[in-house]
Amino acid sequence: MNRHGRLLRLCFLCIPLAYLASQFAFPLISGVVMSFQAGGLSLANYRFVLHDRLFWQACANNLVVAGLSLGLEFALGLSFALLLGSMRGVSIVTEIAILLPFLIPEIVFLSVARYILLPRGYLNGALLAAGLGGVGWLDPGSRMALASVIVVDAWHVTPVVTLLLLGGLQTIPAELYEAARLDGAGALARLRYVTLPFLRPALFAALLLRGVDALRIFSTVLVLTGAEGTPVLSTYAYQLWSDALEPQIAMAASVMLALLITLLSLAVLVLRRRAGGAGEPSWDYLAA
Amino acid sequence: MSVEDRLLAFARRALSVLVVAASAVPLYLLIKQALTPELESFAWPPVWFPRSLTLTHLRAVIAGGELSVALILSAKVAVTAAVVATVLGTMLGYAMARDPRCRALGLSALSATRLLPMIAAAMPLATILIWLRLYDTISGLGLALVHGALALPAAAILLFGAFVKIPIELEQAAYLDGASPLAIFLRLTLPQVRSALAAAFVLSFLASWDEFGFALLLQPTNRTLPPLIYYYTVFGDVGAASALALVSAAPVLVALIALRPVLFHGLSGRSR
Amino acid sequence: MAACLALALGLGILGCKAPQVPHSSLTMAMALFPGEALAYRKILADFESVSGIRVQLITETYGDILHLLQAESSAGRGRFDLVELDIATVGQARQHVRQLDASIFAAERKLFPQAAWRVGIIANQPYFVPHRIMWQAMIYNRLRVPHPPANWEELSRFARAHPGKLAIKGGLYEGLLCDVAPFVWEAGGSMLAPTSTDTLTGLDFLAGLAGWLNPRSAVFREMSVLEAQARGEVWIHFNWPFAITYLRDKGLAPSVDLSAPIPAGPKGRATVLGGGYLAIPRSAPHPDNAELFLRFLLTSDVQQRLVSELGWQNALPIKRDEQAALLYAGFSAMRPYMRARATAPDYQALSNRWQRALAAILFEQTPAVVALKPVAAWLEGLSYESPRPAS
DSSP, X not given: OTTTTHHHHHHHHHHHHHHHIIIIIHHHHHHHXXXXXXXXXXXXXXXXXXXXXXXXXXXXXXXXXXXXXXXXXXXXXXXXXXXHXXXXXXXXXXXXXHHHHHHSOHHHHHHHHHHHHSXXXXXXXXXXXXXXXXXXXXXXXXXXXXXXXXXXXXXXXXXXXXXXXXXXXXXXXXXXXXXXXXXXXXXXXXXXXXXXXXXHHXXXXXXXXXXXXXXXXXXHHHHHTOTTTSOOHHHHHHHHHHTSOOHHHHHHHHHHHHHHHHHHHHHHHHHHHHTTOOSSOOOHHHHO | OOHHHHHHHXXXXXXXXXXXXXXXXXXXXXXXXXXXXXXXXXXXXXXXXXXXXXXXXXXXXXXXSHHHHHHHHHXXXXXXXXXXXXXXHHHHHHHHHHOHHHHHHHHHHHHHHHTSOHHHHHHHHHHHHHHTTOTTOSSOHHHHHHHHHHHHHHHHHHHHHHHHTSXXXXXXXXXXXXXXXXXXXXXXXXXXXHXXXXXXXXXXXXXXXXXXXXXXXXXXXXXXXXXXXXXXXXXXXHXXXXXXXXXXXXXXXXXXXXXXXXXXXXXHOOOO | OHHHHHHHHHHHHHHHHOSXXXXXXXXXXXXXXXXXXXXXXXXXXXXXXXXXXXXXXXXXXXXXXXXXXXXXXXXXXXXXXXXXXXXXXXXHHGGGBOOOOTHHHHTTGGGSOHHXXXXXXXXXXXXXXXXXXXXXXXXXXXXXXXXXOOBHHHHHHHXXXXXXXXXOOOSSSHHHHHHHHHHHHXXXXXXXXXXXXXXXXXXXXXXXXXXXXXXXXXXOOHHHHHHHHHTTSOSEEEEOTHHHHHHHHTTOTTTTEEEEOOOBBTTBOOEXXXXXXXXXXXXXXXXXXXXXXXXXXXXXXXXXXHHXXXXXXXXXXXXXXXXXHHHTHHHHHHGGGEEOOOOOTTHHHHHHHHHHHXXXXXXXXXXXXXXXXXXXXXXXXXXXXXXXOOO
């Protein structure tokens, strides 16, 4: 079978990959070429970007937002996965509520978040009713705005992490929990010595998947705070393309973002190799 | 039950309640904004319980014709994208499941696509699609193709996970009986991954239905629902934006409720 | 021979019966709000019945129309016969549009003020025709601010007495210039002389106000600041006539919000001229139909319809009822003071540098002289062949 199904598998491999290349690789290449065009081939666009104060601000924001958002969504995702995995009678309502933030249209989610976080929005309204003062959740350039973006982004994506980790949780044999319980291990100890080690492959897979996405954050910032409020690299490039009408400089900024993502992903992979895992994320847990 | 178990049970219940509230309250606010006059939505302090109900926002949005056009376009694009992603994802997932080299290549390619920021792909894609006359079309074909590519990785991984669970001995036995690899795939293997196929289709459909970034940049005139909602939100039309948002979210809610078991089973391998 | 005749006849019949004869259609792209589009289509219907040309109107934002125009121009073929472009992009878009026949508007000069016509004439050739012109005025909350500030001193006093209630459109886009330029002009300065004393006077005044502005000014654009005004978060801001229309539709004007003239500065009053201009793309499939429509449009009757049915401010003497007069009082008062921004082909580059400088001055407390260095450097580098843009 393995020998003779080769042609089939080859087709099954090449057609999707060719399709992906047409949608992503060609545009990327043409975009990279565009980024070197500034009245002839030159590095002028990159020079502009690297000398732009706004670019470095966007870089810093991007890293902070991605890092903290990842942390938050993993903490939440793990909690929900544990909740779903262990509770016998999780109601349908809870299951749907856990999945909802990711599955409703992104713009609907962000729109509601905006109405809640506006200076005269529902959150400040509730705080006012409770006798507290309002907070500038979306004030441009403030730490509060960064925090709002982080929380909204993390909340939006938590369901994905939950599901990924839930899959990993299924691989843990129930007997191990029983054994640990009999040995007198408390809940925290069970978590640390039984759950987490088994979850490691799933955690890494989820981290790689979500990490890259966290760096590509775009619509959350655009809708909540506007491109100037908490600049990140995607909105920085978008502003250059859409408002400043400088598509070549915008492409240079996008290439910088793509480079950043690639470098960080490679760093994570190298770290994993050093930590003793396999060279690539182990997908065997899916087969378990 | 020990104290600790009781505490854990309490924590779990509290978490459940919080999560349900975090989803229910915003949903309620959206419904309220869609059905109350805008003066109430702009009031300060906020009006928590509607004083007067009105259907003007829904009517305005339907009368303008924009709603039905955007709805149909979103549906067309989502179905096309889901078909493309599921078919190609099945192919890729199968190849990855049966051959370690395919698996390595596939994973590298899928990981590589994730490295691309949307903005870096969308701007040159717009130029290419214009040249192909697929930019901003009434059929939304250009956007559907992009959405298919976006949903492909998830579909491929899903089906990879499903195919890997099917023992290769079954296929080998069928081969020894004289069936061709393609026939084995279509008649023997494929039917066994039905739930994963359904999950992949539904997820790809929803991913396309919800997608905002590429839709904003590649279909500026013939809009799908998400860019339309964005424009209304940004234009300070709270009632219309909320009404459109509800219409856009309704199919998702229906799909979630109806297909929850399929989703959970296909995605996490849980048998529930 | 007979076969050829038969073929020709057949083709002729086919041509006559073809459901979509190419020469009788007109496709136009305009930036109209949904409410405006409805009324505009009625005017288009009249044009259709008069000319027999089938018109298709596509509504789009100015930015997207410009992108489409550039794309079609580089492709060499396009769908649109007529496009509406934002006044600020007129210089840049000139290379993509056709020169117009001067007879189109020679007879109807009185329809628009000189300043508006001048924008469309580049290098002594007509390319653009005013479509919807507008200018800014001050929008204020009459319940909270019974006496709107009439000059810089009063504006300053208001801002300090009510922190966060004065807003400007501070996003990184053309709107920032639209809010700041009047202050520069009212001090006697110019966008082309960034470091002159007068310009710096205007900028220093604004920088002094910066600490008292609404904190979200750095991201405000036309619609978001308008929404903030509607919610009562902001009591005074500067905006275009559609702002009053929006507030009226929400039931907030004239009961809560009204328009007033922009506060006068040391050298008088000024406001920025904005709006949409029409042009025929080089890649237009039916340029003759487009020209017919322009002739139809540039008549007193149609212009008066635009004013009365769509609420546009095209600078005819506008006959208005009492309510409308009250709503647009501020705008009527500012009509004599409108000034156009520059229309050079590289206006966008100048504007981008100005935007960044202004954002630094207003929101990051950068000293004006330091922030304006890139603007001054850019203006120095302009070659003297390209005509110096006005104001």
